[in-house]
Amino acid sequence: MIAALDIGGTKIAAGLVDRTGRVVAAAQCPTRSEQGFDDGTQRIVRLIRDLQQRTGKRIEGIGIGCTGPVDPRSGTIGNAELLRGWWGAPLAERLAHEFDVSAAMENDADAVALSESIWGSGRNAQCLVCVAIGTGIGAGVVCNGDLYRGADGGHPEIGHMVLEFGAGPKCYCGLTGCWESLASGPALEAWYADGAESVSAAEICRRARAGESRAVRAVERLGRYVGLGLVNVVTMYCPDVVLLSGGVMRDAGLFLDDIRRMVHELATQVPTNRLRIDVADLAGEAGLQGAAAVWLHRFAPKETRF
Numbered sequence: 001m002i003a004a005l006d007i008g009g010t011k012i013a014a015g016l017v018d019r020t021g022r023v024v025a026a027a028q029c030p031t032r033s034e035q036g037f038d039d040g041t042q043r044i045v046r047l048i049r050d051l052q053q054r055t056g057k058r059i060e061g062i063g064i065g066c067t068g069p070v071d072p073r074s075g076t077i078g079n080a081e082l083l084r085g086w087w088g089a090p091l092a093e094r095l096a097h098e099f100d101v102s103a104a105m106e107n108d109a110d111a112v113a114l115s116e117s118i119w120g121s122g123r124n125a126q127c128l129v130c131v132a133i134g135t136g137i138g139a140g141v142v143c144n145g146d147l148y149r150g151a152d153g154g155h156p157e158i159g160h161m162v163l164e165f166g167a168g169p170k171c172y173c174g175l176t177g178c179w180e181s182l183a184s185g186p187a188l189e190a191w192y193a194d195g196a197e198s199v200s201a202a203e204i205c206r207r208a209r210a211g212e213s214r215a216v217r218a219v220e221r222l223g224r225y226v227g228l229g230l231v232n233v234v235t236m237y238c239p240d241v242v243l244l245s246g247g248v249m250r251d252a253g254l255f256l257d258d259i260r261r262m263v264h265e266l267a268t269q270v271p272t273n274r275l276r277i278d279v280a281d282l283a284g285e286a287g288l289q290g291a292a293a294v295w296l297h298r299f300a301p302k303e304t305r306f
């Protein structure tokens with residue numbers, strides 16, 4: 001069994017995942033990073049020990065998917081806005097020591113891309129790009145079975161590429177008109193509300209289905225920006241598979257065909273005849289499966305994975 005940890009700004013999910021990607025048991029606790037790293041690790045250790053006791057299973061390693069920037073080489077947490085109090089914390093090392101097994105950590109979007117490449121509908125892809133569109137936009141790229149990394153293990157922040165510099169909304173990253181500020185769930189909600197009381201993205205999609213004209217326009221606009229961002233992503237990475245996930249994609253039926261058409265029409269400089277754009281199929285337990293995939297990708301040779 002692989003002990004899997006999916007660490008977000010508000011909650012930590014822990015699970016035991018087998019080598020076929022099946023989540024055997026799961027539990028969660030609040031993140032509360034402001035209470036400090038020692039407090040956090042104690043709660044994480046307790047979660048994993050409880051899962052072991054409950055199932056009677058032995059763990060062979062620990063995989064972690066964590067929000068925000070992380071250093072995958074040292075397994076330390078970066079200065080994620082959502083994880084104040086844990087900056088620079090050597091989580092992988094601490095847990096490896098505690099349980100006497102190997103441990104690895106990646107950014108959570110990279111973790112999900114790895115699990116899609118091992119168990120999901122990206123498993124036969126040569127170049128897989130997974131894009132999660134929800135509260136923000138995050139992406140992971142797996143090429144020929146390996147995670148794309150930049151300098152110093154850096155993770156590309158595709159969600160902050162600029163589509164409307166100067167004209168678009170201001171983003172916390174410092175830019176205006178980046179992809180996340182135009183095509184995330186909050187971006188859809190802000191455009192629809194236009195200063196009035198906010199309505200959830202899911203409700204806007206429901207209203208669009210019912211034919212309300214402002215909601216229809218809001219969803220069309222969202223689809224256009226999701227599509228435009230994907231045109232750039234496809235032009236830059238030449239993937240054969242793009243998998244979309246995240247809260248906004250629960251309503252993908254409203255705009256998926258438009259996105260596909262847009263990418264095939266506008267990404268003219270790269271081969272797109274084999275390109276497949278789909279909604280990710282691991283969506284339900286993607287976080288825990290992603291975390292388990294992080295450990296497998298790092299420590300288990302491909303031929304021993306299944």
Ligand SMILES: [Zn+2]
Binds near residue numbers: 172173178179180
């Ligand atoms: Zn931004």
